[in-house]
Amino acid sequence: MSLNKNQAQHIAMLARLKLSDDEYAESVEKLSKIIDFVDQLSAVDTTDIIPMAHPLAAAQRLRPDDVTEVDNRDHYQQNANEVVDGLYLVPKVLE
Amino acid sequence: MDIYHQTLAELCVGLEKGDFTSVELTQSLLDRVAVEDKRLNSFITITATEALAAAASADEARANGNTGALNGLPIVHKDIFCTKGVKTTCGSKMLDNFISPYSATVVKKIANAGAVVLGKCNMDEFAMGSSNETSFFGPVRNPWNLECTPGGSSGGSAASVAARLVPAATGTDTGGSIRQPAALTGTVGLKPTYGRVSRYGMIAFASSLDQAGMITRSVEDAARMLGVMAGFDKRDSTSINQAVPDYLASIGKSIKGLRIGIARQHFDEGLDERTRTKVKDAISVLESMGATTIEIDLPNINLSVPTYYVVAPAECSSNLSRFDGVRFGYRAENAEDLLDLYCRSRGEGFGDEVKRRIMTGAYVLSAGYYDAYYIKAQQVRQLIADDFKEAFFNVDLIVGPTTPSPAFKLGDKVDDPIQMYLNDIYTVGANLAGLPAMSIPCGFVNDMPVGLHLVGPHFGEEVLLRCGHQYQQETDWHMACPEAFK
Numbered sequence: 143m144s145l146n147k148n149q150a151q152h153i154a155m156l157a158r159l160k161l162s163d164d165e166y167a168e169s170v171e172k173l174s175k176i177i178d179f180v181d182q183l184s185a186v187d188t189t190d191i192i193p194m195a196h197p198l199a200a201a202q203r204l205r206p207d208d209v210t211e212v213d214n215r216d217h218y219q220q221n222a223n224e225v226v227d228g229l230y231l232v233p234k235v236l237e
Numbered sequence: 238m239d240i241y242h243q244t245l246a247e248l249c250v251g252l253e254k255g256d257f258t259s260v261e262l263t264q265s266l267l268d269r270v271a272v273e274d275k276r277l278n279s280f281i282t283i284t285a286t287e288a289l290a291a292a293a294s295a296d297e298a299r300a301n302g303n304t305g306a307l308n309g310l311p312i313v314h315k316d317i318f319c320t321k322g323v324k325t326t327c328g329s330k331m332l333d334n335f336i337s338p339y340s341a342t343v344v345k346k347i348a349n350a351g352a353v354v355l356g357k358c359n360m361d362e363f364a365m366g367s368s369n370e371t372s373f374f375g376p377v378r379n380p381w382n383l384e385c386t387p388g389g390s391s392g393g394s395a396a397s398v399a400a401r402l403v404p405a406a407t408g409t410d411t412g413g414s415i416r417q418p419a420a421l422t423g424t425v426g427l428k429p430t431y432g433r434v435s436r437y438g439m440i441a442f443a444s445s446l447d448q449a450g451m452i453t454r455s456v457e458d459a460a461r462m463l464g465v466m467a468g469f470d471k472r473d474s475t476s477i478n479q480a481v482p483d484y485l486a487s488i489g490k491s492i493k494g495l496r497i498g499i500a501r502q503h504f505d506e507g508l509d510e511r512t513r514t515k516v517k518d519a520i521s522v523l524e525s526m527g528a529t530t531i532e533i534d535l536p537n538i539n540l541s542v543p544t545y546y547v548v549a550p551a552e553c554s555s556n557l558s559r560f561d562g563v564r565f566g567y568r569a570e571n572a573e574d575l576l577d578l579y580c581r582s583r584g585e586g587f588g589d590e591v592k593r594r595i596m597t598g599a600y601v602l603s604a605g606y607y608d609a610y611y612i613k614a615q616q617v618r619q620l621i622a623d624d625f626k627e628a629f630f631n632v633d634l635i636v637g638p639t640t641p642s643p644a645f646k647l648g649d650k651v652d653d654p655i656q657m658y659l660n661d662i663y664t665v666g667a668n669l670a671g672l673p674a675m676s677i678p679c680g681f682v683n684d685m686p687v688g689l690h691l692v693g694p695h696f697g698e699e700v701l702l703r704c705g706h707q708y709q710q711e712t713d714w715h716m717a718c719p720e721a722f723k
Contacts, residue, residue, distance in 0.1 A: 150596075153596045153599050153600050153603070154596060155580075156599045156603060157554060157583075157592075157595045157596050157598075157599040158558075158561075158576075158579045158580050158583055159580060159583050159584050159587070159592055159595065159596065160577075160580035160581045160583070160584035160585075161584055161592070165589075165592070168589075169592075169593065169596060172593060172654055173593065173596060173597060173600070175654065175655055176546060176593070176597050176654060176655070177597075177600065179543055179546065179655050179658075180543040180546050180547050180601075180610065180614070181543075182540070182543050183540065183543050183544065183547070183610075183613050183614060183617055184609065184613065186537075186540060186613075186616075186617050186620070188613060188616035188617060188620070191616040191619050191620060192616070192619065193612050193615030193616050193618075193619065194615045194616075194618045194619040194622060195615075196445070196475070196671075197431045197445060197446075197622065197669070197670055197671025198430075198431060198432060198477065198671050198695060200432070200475070200477065202474060202475075203474055205471070214338065217338050218338050218564075218565075219564075220336070220338065221334075221335055221336060221338065221564070221565035221566075222563070222564055222565060223562070223563075223568040230563050230564055232563055232575050232578060233572050233573070233574050233575050233577070233578055234574070235574075235575055
């Protein structure tokens with residue numbers, strides 16, 4: 143199937159990506175090719191096959207709910223663009 | 238022999254005998270990198286000061302009789318491994334300003350073993366690519382022909398090892414990103430079993446497929462590196478708690494009686510004729526050494542690339558949602574509101590291929606398509622894994638080509654994602670099934686290296702390493718050095 147520009151815009155919004163008009167044109171073309179390519183899976187009979195959850199069929203490990211990490215906030219925030227009083231600054235959300 | 242031609246094993250002997258110190262070795266390789274990497278672009282960051290300090294510590298440790306498995310030996314890390322206090326970019330503009338506040342488990346283990354890290358290697362952006370052309374820092378060139386790609390995504394790691402800038406490099410492999418560049422540069426590349434090496438601090442691409450490994454010039458060196466890197470890590474929830482064998486101890490054993498599976502699907506029409514001949518020759522060598530070959534069938538393996546290109550983008554779209562321009566990484570200027578900040582930071586910070594994969598992932602996970610694509614792909618993935626399981630009832634390992642053809646020219650496939658994706662046709666199966674796999678050099682076509690691909694059962698690294706090491710005792714393809722870097 144081939145995508146149209148509206149679908150590409152919808153996907154880009156879901157993915158929180160702002161694209162230029164040129165990028166949309168290219169996305170529509172290349173994403174359509176990729177979707178066509180992976181569409182060959184639809185012909186495979188997978189009746190009663192359980193979707194793989196882990197390549198080694200291992201279960202997710204759990205640990206006791208204890209505090210194990212120390213507070214490194216100041217250190218981590220050195221990579222942030224805008225910080226005030228230990229808080230990350232973003233454009234105003236509420237008027 | 239010039240010092241830069243030596244493998245880890247040879248350098249270790251030289252350091253032990255006192256032929257040279259680690260500081261001398263490190264300085265000599267740093268000098269070589271400064272000159273020769275101008276032609277390759279295999280480094281993003283050179284950590285000369287840190288390296289010389291680590292080398293001095295290693296020399297001191299050796300003088301005190303205290304030596305780790307990599308003591309004083311120079312290595313490089315793929316720039317996907319978080320390294321405390323050092324820029325860690327993942328090949329992206331998004332992380333061009335990111336100084337990692339912590340180190341990956343792999344980085345810590347290698348440092349604890351006494352290694353000297355010369356720097357961070359170039360790679361496809363977020364490890365998404367098969368030619369190193371998606372890197373924000375420009376493509377890496379293949380030391381065997383500077384107009385060709387070294388492969389990807391661990392292209393910088395492979396090129397730097399092949400060009401004798403460094404004897405060993407770390408890498409990561411999600412669909413072939415260690416093995417394909419190893420094949421294209423005439424080096425050894427090992428992707429261990431899923432969960433064998435910790436993923437903690439390794440910037441995530443597709444978490445059910447990602448695995449750390451290494452690129453070296455000899456299989457023996459790969460065994461040495463794996464012994465240091467492998468092991469359980471409580472910080473990685475998918476790390477497997479299983480004892481680490483002494484990989485170096487078993488590589489010397491004969492391969493007499495080893496049962497090698499040959500899948501006809503690995504030799505179909507997509508394979509370059511001359512590459513086929515080289516791979517068949519290598520299999521004959523293994524037979525002459527006492528291995529037996531058995532024909533096997535992997536009926537669903539041809540579905541592995543489309544399966545991968547649903548599963549990997551889906552996981553990538555989820556993993557890369559953390560890059561929001563708020564806590565770290567690239568941030569767009571003058572955002573109108575929060576949504577604009579997210580969308581523009583990501584739109585400007587990510588390159589084309591990364592955006593394409595995120596969008597593919599968002600599409601296959603979106604309402605109405607999830608069952609048709611994502612669930613379907615995970616079902617086919619199970620079929621592919623079952624085929625391997627069935628095969629390993631009768632064989633000890635599976636051997637075939639690593640790539641359909643030798644290295645292609647830079648720019649040749651960059652506009653056609655499907656052609657680029659099909660480079661992974663022989664390698665992605667091992668990722669989907671979580672199996673260990675390795676590429677070793679097995680000859681040349683038009684002066685470009687060809688890789689032999691070995692796939693083992695889960696935790697079968699020992700048999701891969703033994704087979705590869707024994708092959709390298711009979712052949713000298715791995716000793717060849719690119720003419721331009723002799």
